[in-house]
Amino acid sequence: MYLFIHDGTAEIRDARHLQGKGTFETEEILRKELNLGFRGSVYGIGPAGENLVRFAMISGDGGHVVAHNGMGAVMGSKKLKAIVVARGKAGFAVKDKAAVERLTRELHEDAKTKGSKRIYEWGTGGGFSAAALGGWLPIKNYTTGIFPEHEKLDGQYIRTHFKMKDNPCWACQLRHCKLCEVTEGPYKGFKGEEPEYEGLAAWGSVIGNADPGATVMLNWFNDQVGMDLNEAGWTVGWAMECYEKGVFTQKDLGGLDLKWGNVGAAKELLKQIAHRQGIGSLLAEGVKRASEKTGGEAAKWAIYTHTGAAPRGHDHRGRWCEMLDTCTSGNSTIEATRGGVFPERSGYPPVFDKFSPWEVAAINAKENGWLPFVDCLGICAFTCPNRELTVQCVNAVTGWDLDLKGATHIGRRVVNLLRVFNLRHGLDPKNERPSFRYSETPKDGPVKGRAIQPHFDFMVRIYRELMGWDPETGRPLPQTLKSLGLEELIEKF
Ligand code: SF4
Incomplete structure (x- = not known):
């Protein structure tokens, strides 16, 4: 079925003709059938969501995704193929329209020229070489910290060599999302989305591939079948290491020669995962479960947190703030900071x-509080790096009288509410730690020898104390909940 929302009406409609279709095809068909044009959004799942791949995602508006935490599998389990929202005729109230117009112009100018300048000019991929040189680029499933070909996968290379076309989120002037056409190499002529930094990492350095055109193809294919590219990348990278070390044979892999950098084999493996065919059925469980089921030494090579999630596409052994955040957050990815930067x-x-x-x-x-505040506004963090101006915009829209402290206080309420929710639903705080490989001391590269494992438990304790949580159990203390106006939760978890 699919859900069609238009002008105050919600209808459940038959989607049997969309079964098995990719995310892009699903969107195209529904847009045509409903005569939507660009006046609305279609967000749907691909075969991965239908087959309950644990890291299936939801995609819409031409490749914009809700990727983390397996939301595509949730839709799949409800047999919901897509959600379509047509733009309605009703408007919404804005307190001070003139102020909103002035402030959003200022906010955009600030983002474009300062806080999000690199993203505006080169996309998130513009940070690829900086990651390689700084020691936080994930390379061959964390087996090395050296990737000499990094410049060819940087956003600057892609934007100066491939044909680019804007594909922003609706009405966004920062328009960092692009479509591109590959102009060189084996995938010359291929058209797809420009991979974000994390796509370049997953389909480049994580799997040992240095051809930017191949990253465009794999990125597009993975979005089409509908999987979170971070977890998909870690899963393929882990399988490649298992193949290199003889844990998986070519026979186990249905004939695939899964050596580092074999793009064709990686694509075929993604297909097997999305359809739960052959070894794809094991890998569709995600890298944590797949590695635990495989056991032996291979169980140590997978990159994940013990709460069950896979991290973003970085080598967090060079970015400790982000590893701590990924392990202790309520959303299983970054919550407190964007890497503490x-x-x-x-x-x-x-x-x-x-x-x-x-x-x-x-x-x-x-820092924790600001990003959850931005997230609960439903806006993109790239567009509002200037926090003061962002709060002024919120006030101009709503008529509130918030300041930065008040906004962060709202974010802290979100963080604590989410934590209470997770504890109530079975979060074991002992699992707020990285897997062995995720935190193994780097053997080479820019952060060679930086050991996080001996410090990790200490950092968790200090972090919890400073958040007003019990350092052992991670439970928010009664006085913390009271200070946030959440006293009604004290007895509820
Ligand atoms: S809203 Fe954010 S993600 Fe979308 S194009 Fe603009 S800057 Fe990029």
Whole structure:
């Protein structure tokens, strides 16, 4: 079935003709059938969601995705192929329209020229080489920290070599999302979305591929079958390491020669995962479960948190704030900071030593609140790096009288509410830690020898203390909930 929402009406409609279709095809068919044009959105699942791949995603508006935490599998389990929302005729109230127009112009100018300048010019892929040089680019399933070909996968290379076309989220002037046509190499002529940084990591360095055109093809294919590319990338990278070390044979893989950088084999494996065919059925369980079921040494090579999620496409052994955040957050990805890189935007001093356990724990605890506030507004964090202006915009829309502190307080309420919810639904705080490989000391590259494992438990304790949570159990303390106006939750988890 699919859900069609239009002008206050919600209808469940037959979607049998869409069964097995990819996300892009589903969108195209429904747009035509409903005569939507661009006046609405179609978000749907591909075969991966239908087959309950645990990391299936939802995609719409030409490749914009809801990827993390397996939301596509949730839709699949409800036999819901897509949600279509037609743009309605009703407007919505804005308190001070003139102020909103002025402030959004200022906010955009600030984002374009300062806070999101690199994203505006080169996309998120514009940070690929910086990641390689800084020691947070994930390479061959974390088996090395060296990737000499990084410049060819940087957004700057792609945007100066491939043919580009804007494909922004609706009405976004920052328009960092693009479509591209590959102009060189074996995939010359292929048209797809420009991969984001995480797509370049997953389909480039994680699997040992240095051809940018191939990343465009794999990125498109993975979106079409409908899977979170981060977890899909870790899963393929882990399977490649298993193949290299003889844990999986060509026979186990249905004849695939899954050596590092074999793009054709990676594509075929993605197809098997999406359809749960052959070894794809094991891998569709996600990298944590697949590695645990495989057992032996291979269980140590998978990259995940013990709560069950796979991280974003970084090597967090070079970005400790983000590893701590990924393991302790309520959403199983970044919650407190974007890698601890912008504390000055909240008026804190910049990070002095990003490998100091004290400082890492403290910056995450101090910063947590802003990003959840932005997320619950339903806007994109790239578009509003200037926090003061963002709060002024919210006030102009709503007529509220918020300041930055008040906005962060709202975000802290979200963080604590989510934590209580997760504890009530079975979160075991002992699992808020990285897998062995995720936190193994790098053997080479820019952060060679930086060992996070000996410090991790200490960082978690300090972080919890600073958040007003019990350092052992991770439970928010009664006084913390009271101070956030959430006292009604004290007895409820
Ligand atoms: S809304 Fe955000 S993600 Fe979408 S195009 Fe604009 S900057 Fe990019």
